[in-house]
Amino acid sequence: MCVKEIQPDDLFMLEKMSNTIRFLCADMVENAHSGHPGAPMGLADIAVVLGLHLRINPKDPKWLNRDRLVFSGGHVSALVYSLLHLWGFDVSLQDLKNFRKLGSKTPGHPELGHTEGVEITTGPLGQGLGNAVGFAMGAKYAQNILSSEIIDHKVYCLCGDGDLQEGISYESASIAGHHCLDNLIVIYDSNAITIEGDVGLAMSEDIAQRFQAQQWRVLECDGHDFISIHQALLAAKNSTKPTLIIAKTIIGKNALTLEGSHKTHGAPLGAAVIAESKKALGFDAAQSFFIPEDVALRFSQLKERGELAQTLWEQKLACNPEMKQKISAMQCPDYDGIVYPTFKTGEMMATRVSNGKILNALSQSLLGFMGGSADLAPSNNTHLEGTGDFPNGKNLHFGIREHAMGAISNGIANYGLFLPFCATFFVFSDYMSASIRVSAIMRTKIFYVCTHDSIGVGEDGATHQPIEQLSHFRAMPNLLVFRPADAYENIACMQVALKAQAPSMFVLSRQNLPILSPVSYEKVAKGGYLLQEVRAGLTHQITLLASGSEVALALKSAVILEDEGIGVRVVSVPCFELLAQAGEAYQASLFAKSKVLAIEAARGLEWYRWADGVVCMDSFGSSGVGSELFAHYGFEPQNIAQEAKKLLTLKQSI
Structure with a gap:
């Protein structure tokens, strides 16, 4: 016919x-x-x-x-x-x-x-x-x-x-x-x-x-x-x-x-x-x-x-080896050949900024890497330099359309050539939730970049400060939620995400965070790792668990506790889901039968899986300077140290 x-x-x-x-x-x-x-x-x-x-x-x-x-x-x-x-x-x-x-x-x-x-x-x-x-x-x-x-x-x-x-x-x-x-x-x-x-x-x-x-x-x-x-x-x-x-x-x-x-x-x-x-x-x-x-x-x-x-198409392609090579490069990308940016330990940098540098490194190395933001590229730090705009370049301008952005990105990711990302403020990820859920069901490789990750958003107030979103997406099967503590952990998180056959979400800070020492792929691949061991001469009594911006807070809190003779381990958990998959033996090796206190400027109830106590948000946020809000809601070293001592006192009374 x-x-x-x-x-x-x-x-x-x-x-x-x-x-x-x-x-x-x-x-x-x-x-x-x-x-x-x-x-x-x-x-x-x-x-x-x-x-x-x-x-x-x-x-x-x-x-x-x-x-x-x-x-x-x-x-x-x-x-x-x-x-x-x-x-x-x-x-x-x-x-x-x-x-x-x-x-x-x-x-x-x-x-x-x-x-x-x-x-x-x-x-x-x-x-x-x-x-x-x-x-x-x-x-x-x-x-x-x-x-x-x-x-x-x-x-x-x-x-x-x-x-x-x-x-x-x-x-x-x-x-x-x-x-x-x-x-x-x-x-x-x-x-x-x-x-x-x-x-x-x-x-x-x-x-x-x-x-x-x-x-x-x-x-x-x-x-x-x-x-x-x-x-x-x-x-x-x-x-x-x-x-x-x-x-x-x-x-x-x-x-x-x-x-x-x-x-x-x-x-x-x-x-x-x-x-x-x-x-x-x-x-x-x-x-x-x-x-x-x-x-x-x-x-x-x-x-x-x-x-x-x-x-007929394959005959045409056979006559064009350059196009055939490009298809192969996009379908079988060389993730090991990516040249990542370097950072200086001790300097201050928001993870949204370091992530932007990482995205550009991927763009330079991977022909099929592309993506964009819901009209927030300057804030998300997601502009891919020197690549132009769609349809002739890699930068996608979704406009203020998070609902469509998620579904469109799923289509691009399943086209057969591309590795896409899409970006917005973390609180607006609610608009994309259905699309993210479907990508998790499909195990589609796609990166969701979500910046302005906590009460650190500051003056914009409660409507723009994500509180429950971390718990929501951590509860979603097949989705890897990364909340890196600094620029180097951000690189390792990206390396893990690239090799995972699943969608990944990067939850990133607006505020500057101290750059710590480089961390290996192997440590982050387990979801959590021992960042700081107990000070010499002290006995391990408590483990502080934290992700993202609260890791630096945990390190400061540990100094106060150890100055008082209390031995502290600090464990960074950039990916809750991977730590949950790492097994009880590995988890026990991190906690070593100590009391465990988790710290996160979000709802954080999932931490009770391992923690005896959680310093978290019990309400929505407020309008004010981000640093003042952290202190107002108890995310400051003296309060963390006090909560840790309460746990130890409770243990002794029992």
Whole structure:
């Protein structure tokens, strides 16, 4: 079937293909006793036509120049898995029958790395639109490095009313329009139904005008008319702007009595409705998970086209060894070859400043390193010197859009070439939490740079002083949260982060901190290490644990205690999660059966995992000079020493 034109004789087969998808999806949900049949059935006609346009190769799902297809609404998972099976990915018919079952390749919402052919874990509604913008931005920057002859694919995204109601979609679309991402095509499944009923209950805006105002091209089509869908896709592929195709669809299409009902959104249709629907369309009502041979043959043509496209691309690449070498350098970066900055012990420097120097060292050494800030680069110290701005350079200007920044960065990180970072004030990381959580689920390598890490922010007051955020992100699995004590520990943290297959967060100070001695990768890789041993002649009685700016405070407090004859160990813990993974034996070697006092200018309740006491924040902060706030809330040497002696007194009384 030619992708350039659909003939009237093709319509019967296209309808048979789409109905096959509908009933596969309905059978999957029915067999699982849970799921979402409505949107998959409504999108089946669009999916069939989209398959004629997609350039992907199921034999090599990670082929670099493939089209990217993002399903922003993860509740269309039954459609995703049906398509992957029919197109020839490693998703069997049995996998479809195991839909939503424990340990299956077909979980309730698609997950990257779990199911072959899934491009990204979209998770909450709206994330996928941001991810698609990230893929499109990645492709644009790849074109800058490799040329438009090597990278010329499209990024497709299917979204629904729920995605466009989430605020992240507005932010993401704004960035896409600003950068004229003509490689991005978003298909809006406009079925006017959400869980509670008609979309008009909560939404009345003109979506077309909204996207036009954001510099998008807007097209409309009948989502059940194959020729209309096809013509819209052809026009979108030739657009000079990102394109939104508003496809008018009917939720639960061909589900007879339930067609168009919000009841089809998140519940099985029921065996009787499915049987009657199959019978009405000429399918065997008694047969489940049925794929006609001629339908299977038609779907398999996508694989044949994809193999040919990849072969031609590889021939082109073989004639350009320079581009091939650049791809290799980005896909297999030399982390050991990075030349890090040097610092002078004893000088004062904020970790946001030292981190900025480290980021620039990475930029100079790694072709695929790129990133930016939410309009805070001068404060975050994240500008990459001498590299230019996107799309021609490495610096991304996200604007004041943390929600979209996180999702876009996930897309860039999963494009296949780049190591991105994104930056904001730590207190605004709340806006990115959903994106950070999804990157942690995917174990995507990405750096979240979060500066202004505590009450040290100072005069801006409680609204800008993060208190509970450290505890929140430390509780998140697969996320490494680094809070370095100084510039040298910052380098070691970066070295550990580069070699970890997980996202990392760097929580950095606004205020200057003393630069301590260099520390090894091996020590920081354990999450915590002995920074200062007990003074000679004293007996070890208490261990002070601290991270970030409170490490220097712990060292000062130790002097007071040891002058009073109390033996103190100081342990720096730049990464709570890695110390937790280091094992009880290693942890015991640090604490050596002493009393343990943790110090952190945040909520800090997680420290009770090891500590007998914690000097932490019991309230939100205040407006005032940072140094005065530290003293006001008890983060000064005399108070720490007093709290340590209280612990020892308690031990003696027991």
